[in-house]
Amino acid sequence: MAHPRMSASAWTAQSWKPAAGHIMAVLAAIPFIVAGVWKITDPYGASVRLTQALVPAQLALAGAIGFGIAELFGAALILIPRFRRWGALVIGLLLVAFMIYMGIYYERLSGEECNCFPWLKRAVGPGFFISDGVMLLCAALAGIWTRPSRGLRSAVVILVAIAVFAGVSFGINAVRQASIKVPALVEVEGRPFALRDGRVLVYFFDPECLHCAQAARELTRHTWNDVTLIATATEQPALAQDFLKSSGLPARLSRDSATLRTAFPFVSVPFAVALEDGEVKAELRYFDETEPAKTLRQIGFIR
Numbered sequence: 001m002a003h004p005r006m007s008a009s010a011w012t013a014q015s016w017k018p019a020a021g022h023i024m025a026v027l028a029a030i031p032f033i034v035a036g037v038w039k040i041t042d043p044y045g046a047s048v049r050l051t052q053a054l055v056p057a058q059l060a061l062a063g064a065i066g067f068g069i070a071e072l073f074g075a076a077l078i079l080i081p082r083f084r085r086w087g088a089l090v091i092g093l094l095l096v097a098f099m100i101y102m103g104i105y106y107e108r109l110s111g112e113e114c115n116c117f118p119w120l121k122r123a124v125g126p127g128f129f130i131s132d133g134v135m136l137l138c139a140a141l142a143g144i145w146t147r148p149s150r151g152l153r154s155a156v157v158i159l160v161a162i163a164v165f166a167g168v169s170f171g172i173n174a175v176r177q178a179s180i181k182v183p184a185l186v187e188v189e190g191r192p193f194a195l196r197d198g199r200v201l202v203y204f205f206d207p208e209c210l211h212c213a214q215a216a217r218e219l220t221r222h223t224w225n226d227v228t229l230i231a232t233a234t235e236q237p238a239l240a241q242d243f244l245k246s247s248g249l250p251a252r253l254s255r256d257s258a259t260l261r262t263a264f265p266f267v268s269v270p271f272a273v274a275l276e277d278g279e280v281k282a283e284l285r286y287f288d289e290t291e292p293a294k295t296l297r298q299i300g301f302i303r
Helices: 004-042 043-052 057-079 081-104 124-146 154-179 210-219 237-247 257-263 292-297
Strands: 185-188 189-193 199-205 229-234 273-276 277-284
Touching: 004 043, 004 057, 004 081, 004 124, 004 154, 043 057, 043 154, 057 081, 057 154, 081 124, 081 154, 081 185, 199 210, 199 257, 210 237, 229 237, 229 257, 277 292
Parallel strands: 199 229
Antiparallel strands: 185 189, 199 273, 273 277
């Protein structure tokens, strides 16, 4: 009579683990689904966020797509019990890599947005490592409280499907970027201004954005080749004039931000677009030691 009770007790002790594993898997997967889909569907915007996290501009776009594929792949695997341990391993490796990277650049990035997950505001600091540690724990428990993974071929099919989705999305974004139509007129300093005449650089900024202020100061150091600089604030337009004065940017201020943002869509500031006779010569999303100076020089906007 004692043996059945022991068996029932052992079964009860073990039965909660699969259920808890499902919960841990969902908690670990959600942020990675959001982050992966965001990077894949908006690779240009995600690449800008990566450069703000000190990723070299020449690697940012490929990095955004690659990280997006890896994040979505890990999330997909961890949600499927058959592949859960593999998914936990992928997510765990990504989280450890993120924490090591942020640890290496901690002094330079401390207090800045980590730009890891969209819509989730996390400044680089102790809380960043705590939150990543919690996600790492969820992934680890999900992997421990499940059976060993099997079916490598099926997992590879999932990876290929995600990669194809990323490629199609990138193609759509590239076509969208190439089909930009430049407005004929916008309001600049209270008067109509012809955007399709001559060389124009339109600079988008947030007056309270430190990256924007640094980028504006870098733009002031260039010698321009007959280029009209137009600046427009995406937030806090009342502070726009003070921003231009403090940064020293020799630009004319446009309050026609809505029209310009519709014509030249982007995700994050700072952002600029170089126009020549109504043609988009370059979209400037990266502001670091080499860009946008290299691109501006190649298209003849600066000496």
